[in-house]
Amino acid sequence: MYQLAKVDKKFPGVHALKAVDFQIGRGEIVGLVGENGAGKSTLMKVIYGAYQPDGGQIIMDGKTVRFANPRAAMEQGIGMVFQEQSLIANLTVMENIFLGYEQQFVRFGVINWKAMATAASAQLAKVRLTIDPATVTSALSFAQRQLVELAKVLTLEERVQGNLVILLDEPTSVLAEDEVKLLFKLVRELTTRASFIFVSHRMDEVMELSDRIYVMKDGAVVDVVNRGEKTVEQIQHKMVGRNVDKEYYREHRQKPFDATKELVKLEGVSLPGRINDISLTLHAGEVLCLVGTEGSGREAILRTIYGMRTPLRGKVSLKGQEISRFSPRNAVERGVGYVPRERKVEGIVAGMTVYENMTLSQMGRHSSAGILRIAGERALARDWISKLSIKASSELADCGNLSGGNQQKVVLAKWRSGGSDIMLLDHPTRGLDIGAKEDVYDMIRDMSDAGVGIVLVADTLEEAIGLSHSIIVVKDGAIQKRFACEPGAKPSLFDLLHYMI
């Protein structure tokens, strides 16, 4: 029913889509995978009308169509569920659901709030969400927002005759395991009315949900796989064009850490907002993983170590010295590095060059009396660009124009080049493609070998298990359980889940 035929899209210097053929039938769930830069987002934008193709055709129910903008696509039944946080936080849930389509509730220029609330409740019921539609969105959890996002797209059901095509862009990235299950159940139920295009980096989820999977590489579709036809490894092979290392998480490189050298010690730390009595120790060379659901307090613990939050009670010691004044500056001086989850917001400064970003945390080292030695900075940046094979035209490239993986490498280089030996990694592989992920895993092992202590909040449980020396399960702001994770004796997913939920 929906089809792309030989669709082409070019940007200055980039051939983003090369004669892409794509089709989706009634009630189908189609997966779309590919590395970052393979052309997935361009393809999605063409589908939901944000981009217009330069060549080829979009065919719906046998007729060629052209969408001038996302709204035109919506009116044909094509909707997009965006990645997290695409709801407007200061509006109520119902306003978000009907944003741009308020007219149906307007009589003589007046919005009938009651009618809108009723209609919104009906939409929320579709996604099994029982919240007051007048709730301000900022009060919702991430998972709830994701469902509201879905409910919003499902309003197309009433507006559009015929079938819907709904794009789900990384819908699970902020969801906990059980929430993902709920979402999948919903999606399957909704196939009576809609077709879904499911985009995710989590290969297992794509395999589980999709009837068919389109594999993209370098702007072209390289394979179309029906359910059960191929294994994860085979698909990954297609995506990256080579075999993915069996030792994905580099377990073979895991060496015992130095238990005599304590880098970070938290004793009975409590924070405002439900974080209670946290005690943990990080040793040199140790990868310590914090595991828990969204909002369980993992991030707050990282931020406390980094000095961005001040505990109400308890002691934080870095390398044996108790911290009295909490500030990132203090922590950085003691060798702490922080790789934040919101890479584009907190990780890099878009608009500044690669070298400026790399030395941002250690300008003192590259200056005397406040005057920078720019030649030195640039040499250091060039060095790390080649060391981490960062794809940038030069150290003078604008960091904001790099791909996600390369941005992450710049962030890591920022701390490593400054000699940080306590690294706090918050979702370091989020949104990265497999190749970039592997690079990050290698770097984690490299750092561990060099005696760096790492506190990790991983993207998936598998990643946490695979990478860590120790795992601490956090739930509702309290530590539930500590696991040791020697290679060969690692806890199972089930072990962790048991304490998480």
Add this chain to the structure above:
Amino acid sequence: MDLQRLKPHLPWITLLVLVAAVGIVDDTFLRPANLLSLAGDIVPLFIMALGLTFAIYIGGIDLSAQSMANLVTVVASVYLASFGAWVAVLCIAVGFGFGLLSGYITTRLLVPSFISTLAVGGVAFSLAQYLSGQRALNMDAAQRDAVFGWMIGKTGPIPHELFIAVGLLALTLFIERRTTLGRALKAVGAGEPAAAASGLNVARYKMLAFAISGALAAIAGLLFAVKLSGGAPTIANGFLLPAIVAVLVGGTPLTGGVGGVLNTAIGTLIVAVIRASMLYFDIQATQQQMIFGLVLIGAIALTIDRAKLRTVK
């Protein structure tokens, strides 16, 4: 020519076009002595705009600059007799201090700089009125010449103000491009959360940006007081909006992290040329303000580099 590549150069191209346009109408405008004198006269405004650049560079604004300059003309006039040359230090310290106060209110008390600097400007104005006894004050002409005469003389055809301006421009350009402070301010302007997460003491740098703005406003006030040999709590009125316009026309938008002091130098010259062009084009008095506004819209539309603005608010 690729328009994209041309964009960073648009401010000074605009300046050249304007100069050429006026020059065609009346070639006396293009005489070097005339251009030098035109540049010399705009210096106090330029110095204030230079300071404002720092506030705008970090994404804020400093609306206290004019009151600060007013206050400093009064301080300079009142204390020249007792302090001698040290009055300059006092003036700059006053500006720096008030700027720091604005910065503190903005960063620690979370009052947007639009409001905090306006409020601090009110305090400075009150202080100026109190110190001056609500009168215009004179400096002793002989003492002014002895202490600050060098500021307003001429060497050949070059007004000394220009040396001061170039010196301050070089200094601020050095701060912007070559020091940790300048780098930090760029980071704060372009991505404050990332700067904070990199361990920079963002609050301190922001306070410093406002303090520098205050100090430069003070220097502008001091130079103006010397030029006029006196001070009054309202004498620098009319500085603020042209100074803001100079910064914006130069291509430092209010979003922060883009542009810089060199842009402001060009922007100030654009303002000076637009003003002078009123004279050379024989614009009627009643039409001048309207035409200034229209030319301004054109100039901003030309100079602003939209590629660097994520959203246009």
Add this chain to the structure above:
Amino acid sequence: MDLTGRFTREDAIRWAPLMVLIALVILFTAINPQFLSLRNFARITVAAAPALMVAVGVTFIILMGSIDLSMEGVLSFTAVLFCYAFVKFGGTLAAGGWIALPLILLVGAVVGMINGLIHVKLRIPSFMASLAMGFVATGATVLLTGGGIVKIDDDVFRGLLTYRLLGFPLMVYVAGIFVLIAWFIQTRTTLGRNFYAVGGGEELAHASGLNVKRVRVAGFTLAGVFYAVAAILQVAKLGQAESVTGANFMFISITSVVVGGVALWGGVGGVWNALVGVLIVNVINNGMVVIGLPDYVQDGMLGLLVIIAVVLSTDRRAVTVVK
């Protein structure tokens, strides 16, 4: 209040501007009891009425995360044009001067729309676009008047100032009605809600199919209408218009809006905040004279009180970046 009816931190912040207003009234009354009288409140509201209309207009713009600095020019322009039109159509309301009323609202809308179009179509940030438009509008006013004063001498129209109902002049009620209209637009119309959407997340709103540019232009147009209302009230108050009629409205109206609890970064606050903010600023201005504060201290004192008010009404936990 939260579900259990407790008074929460959020409530405290929401009501802070009103608390500040009440505290100021108590303070001034304590120093000079004459402050607390119906007559004085009438005086404060008369002074506040035009400023309130400007503040309400700019509130819509600030809600969108933009800023408008054109109000001084637009106010002068519409005020002068109003007087000319009023005189031209007969010089009294009864004789046909009333035509000037809708006419001038239309002029305000057109000027506001031009302002918005320059901002949106030329992609110039609103700060600069509106600043320049302010120059143009003031310049146009000078061109119109040649520097003269235009007077309106119609007792019926001036009844807005002189006729009192329950102790307050009519113009106060007119301002009140327009506040209600603004509140209605803010809460009950699509446009009003779209201001919040644009202010809360412009890119997201655009992706949801909202025509953000049209909302922006509509916002500036609406603001222009409110500036025109302010101009009419200002003429009602002073009986005359000239090219400086709008002077001093820019900084004071934006300050008022922020003092009232509207966030400059957009999406937070509304018409009631503007109302409370304007009252705070006017109570301070009136109160400082009534308690006999030396005139040279007044600017500084206003600054300090403004800072205190803004500090109290800012949700420090919700704010991360302040510029």
Add this chain to the structure above:
Amino acid sequence: MSTFIKDFIEQETVSRRNFLLASAAGVGSMALPMAFGQGAAFAAENPALAWSYRDRASAYWNAVVSGGENFVESLGKTKDDMTSLINEGSSEKSLADIKAFLAKNSGNCAIACDANDSPNARPVVEAVKAAGGYISTIWNKTDDLHPWDIGDNYVSHMTWSDEKPAEDTARILFAAMGNKGGVVHLGGIPANNPAVERLNGLKNALKDFPDIELLDAQPADWDTTKAAELMASFITRYGDKITGVHCANDNIAYGVLEALKAEGIEGMPIVAYDGNPEAVQMVMDGKLLCTVFTNPYWGGGVSLALAYHAAIGTFKPSEEPNEHREFYGPTVLVTKDDAAAFKAKYMDAIPTYDWSDFWGPSNGGIVYK
């Protein structure tokens, strides 16, 4: 090229006397540069004319400029031949514009100017002197700056002694108040010279009226809106104690009247200053007791005339006595009795002034205290 021809024709029409004076000044060799169309050839013949003032947005400055224009027209030129340099209340712009004007015309200028703030006068006249132009100033000038110290280029300074007229208005006010009661003063921008003098005049008059109390004096910044709000606050603070209002200018009086109108108060004795047409009408209508006319029209014309005639050599400033270089402008008290006659004489038909009678209507040399 057309402007050249126009200039040439105008030059031909310059009065015979001036032409002779110019020739005598030794500019006989102008033929050569003239052939090349250089404007500078008219150095002492046809100076560029300019008035530098605050803005076009007030009746006062409008009158000043109209006077200047009338003078220019009396030379057989058009209004457009006088350039308006508007400083918008900015001393910085005032100075910059004048310097740009000097540069444009190679110093061959006759300028009349209000320097906006008194300290600004010195750099302005110094710039004019350095460029070889001629300038007359009004209002703002510091006490230590004198035309005779600068030389011929600083032709004259005219100001108005406001203290005595303001004292006179106060006396009229007090008489209307029945020699007792409370008065409030609404002033100009605090540091402005006229604002200070007008308040001083009131204070001088108070010495003779022991039963009259000055309740309060605060600045209303010459502004109608601010005056209305300030007056409203005064009414709250002093209530019925206010039995008279002393305003520093007409604009303030308009605001005061409207504030009183809002309260339904009528017949409050009010005095104003400046003698703007609207205010004169109000005096006739009995809304104001009096205002003071400073004849800005004449001031505007004669200031430019002085600069012009000094520039073309009609007279040599340094040969004039000091009271011809620094003098007071005329002040005319306008009360209800003479308002109608005054209006007929000065407003309804603008009187024709002899712009070469520089000092006739003036009010004597400036006296410093």
